[in-house]
Amino acid sequence: MKKSIEFKIKPDWDEIEKVRNESAEFLQSHELSDDTIHSLSMIISELIENGIKYGNFKVVANKVAVVINIDHNTVTIEVFNPVDESAFSHLSRLDRTIQWIRGYQDPFEAYVERIKEVSKKPLQDTESGIGLVRIAYEGKALLDFFVNDNNMLNVSVVSNLEGNDRK
Numbered sequence: 001m002k003k004s005i006e007f008k009i010k011p012d013w014d015e016i017e018k019v020r021n022e023s024a025e026f027l028q029s030h031e032l033s034d035d036t037i038h039s040l041s042m043i044i045s046e047l048i049e050n051g052i053k054y055g056n057f058k059v060v061a062n063k064v065a066v067v068i069n070i071d072h073n074t075v076t077i078e079v080f081n082p083v084d085e086s087a088f089s090h091l092s093r094l095d096r097t098i099q100w101i102r103g104y105q106d107p108f109e110a111y112v113e114r115i116k117e118v119s120k121k122p123l124q125d126t127e128s129g130i131g132l133v134r135i136a137y138e139g140k141a142l143l144d145f146f147v148n149d150n151n152m153l154n155v156s157v158v159s160n161l162e163g164n165d166r167k
């Protein structure tokens with residue numbers, strides 16, 4: 001059985017559905033429960049959406065890459081997108097958001113805080129800022145990121161398998 005699967009996609013919204021379907025098949029082949037597959041698919045979609053929204057695609061050949069790996073009781077999802085200096089404010093927001101989530105012992109509390117804040121904001125606000133905290137809470141997952149020397153941002157999520165999903 002394959003331990004990992006990789007995708008390289010154009011920054012198009014339609015591509016998200018394709019990755020979702022193929023990665024769900026991969027996760028099913030590891031006999032994960034439907035609930036777990038549902039949560040992991042949500043994580044994959046949120047990370048790719050961010051990659052498309054905040055990545056640098058001024059160079060036409062630039063792509064979003066996705067790597068999903070299953071090892072023992074851990075699923076790791078990594079999404080890579082190119083960034084340029086215009087993404088600086090987003091990278092610092094990404095950093096702040098991840099640190100802020102880590103500050104809560106239970107990510108559910110962070111999720112509730114965020115929902116309360118968002119409900120006060122005007123409807124047309126596009127950056128609702130729920131994606132990452134939803135990943136942390138619903139995916140029971142740890143988030144991290146780094147930018148390599150080639151200006152490639154890597155956002156990673158590590159989710160521990162529980163219950164019947166454990167190998």
Ligand SMILES: Nc1ncnc2c1ncn2[C@@H]1O[C@H](COP(=O)(O)OP(=O)(O)OP(=O)(O)O)[C@@H](O)[C@H]1O
Nearest residue numbers: 050051054090091093094097127128129130131132
């Ligand atoms: N791949 C990325 N590249 C650069 N910045 C990012 C990336 N992902 C997230 N960020 C930054 O982190 C912030 C928080 O991301 P998050 O996904 O939680 O919220 P959002 O994308 O603003 O809104 P939502 O996901 O609810 O539509 C973003 O607003 C953005 O500034």
Ligand SMILES: [Mg+2]
Nearest residue numbers: 046050131132
């Ligand atoms: Mg998002």
